[in-house]
Amino acid sequence: MDRANLALADWLARRGGPVRLVAYRVEDSLLRYPNVRFIRVPKPANAYLLGEPLLAAVGRFWAARTLAEGGQVVANGGNCQVPAANWVHYVHGAHTPEPVGGPLRQWKGRLSHRVYLRREQRALRRARIIIANSERTRQDLLAATGVEPSRVQVVYLGSDPSRFPPTSPSLRSEARASLGWPQDRRVALFVGALGDRRKGFDTLFEAWARLCVREDWDVDLRVVGTGAQREEWERAARGRGLGERIRFLGFRDDVPRLLAAADLLVSPTRYEAYGLGVHEALCVGIPALVSRTAGVAERYPSTLQGLLLEDPEDVGALVRRLEEWRARGPDLAPAVAALSSELRAWTWDAMAAELVARLEA
Known part of the structure; x- marks a missing residue:
């Protein structure tokens, strides 16, 4: 429902x-x-x-x-x-x-x-x-x-502030331990169906392939969702040597725990009337990269405009946004926390x- x-x-x-x-x-x-x-x-x-x-x-x-x-x-x-x-x-x-x-x-x-x-x-x-x-x-x-x-x-x-409470270093550590994720690796999360191109996973996949060629890219990607193309994307990841850098988790009913364990949500969607997954990531207190045309992007203040993607087709632009987040992620924390508090207040x-x-x- x-x-x-x-x-x-x-x-x-x-x-x-x-x-x-x-x-x-x-x-x-x-x-x-x-x-x-x-x-x-x-x-x-x-x-x-x-x-x-x-x-x-x-x-x-x-x-x-x-x-x-x-x-x-x-x-x-x-x-x-x-x-x-x-x-x-x-x-x-x-x-x-x-x-x-x-x-x-x-x-x-x-x-x-x-x-x-x-x-x-x-x-x-x-x-x-x-x-x-x-x-x-x-x-x-x-x-x-x-x-x-x-x-x-x-x-x-x-939003449901009890289901998506703000995370913290201790909560993130607990969530990662329960998921079997390493404590010393950054993790980005994609949540969406893999049955068509609307959610923009194809753009994210190509961006990740470019980034993982570099030795200094120390972020892994976890993909939550299923659909007609899931097996095809898994084969593509293995074929390009990304089997360890992109993990496909399938359908999950523990998204709050996954968000608490992650460092970033990425959603280069081609169409999103609102974007509840992005909203929930922000409630947890992690930054979310999302297309500017998504409805939820209206909630972003001027201080977080750098997290908005102008064109979900532009792989190079997504690579640059991911690099910017990796370089200045801690600087975004106060603005993300303020938006998180605002969204959680609107129950x-x-x-x-x-x-x-x-x-x-």
Whole structure:
């Protein structure tokens, strides 16, 4: 279940009023509330393309009933066309994916994008208010749909300071010991799917290959994530002699520990409506290199502009940013700590309360 949706549903459930959740699945913790009703929608063959028409139909039924009873309705993007609120975490009209794999997989990817794009435009044009997770997303929505600007408002995503507390030398040492990482090597982290080019791992891989040719580059890369290209990237790393410098960790459910153990997060993404992984790295207190076009980059103060990448395609520029971080990493600590404190103060509960206030207004 999407983390932001979980936060909103949990906040509403704790208020005590009735909460209806129409979804393929929800977090088990929500089902413990007596005032929460989960309307489960099947997903044939575990395929979103087949499941979304069912989700839309069931969603419209319960939305109409809820609105008739005087309640509020929140949909996500193109998943349900209702005259209510739409909370957008990703804009299909802002990014054309580049599917990888065989011809059938690529054809399916292109077809899915066209279908999602049509659904998104119809749903957003019908919405009474649209909540965007960043100003970048807001501008993408206006460009993609042409809706009245006053209908699109920004509420930034929240954070869980208890799950992503600020790290320290002792916490980093403990985390590294538990992971089996050496204490005397710097470690950079990449977190993202390896199924297409959106997250920019190809750019990072080439940058790392250039850096590792140098004897003085003493930073190792850990890659968290899975996808259709994972095995291909592992073979490429071995083929270029990077098997010891780039380690692929696959899917992990201990990202807070990995962040606490790392020195840097790298995210040269080609499209990111917000960038919760970068947000969480900053909450932990480690610097994060990210594309300037990512929504989360709006949160960076002037003192951290050197961590923003102008072009996710530019391998040379990423190499220079990594070199700059390696040379002056300690100098960034005060600015990173200040931003970390600011982000941790804006909790998921604060986000949920602000979002509901916008809807009620």
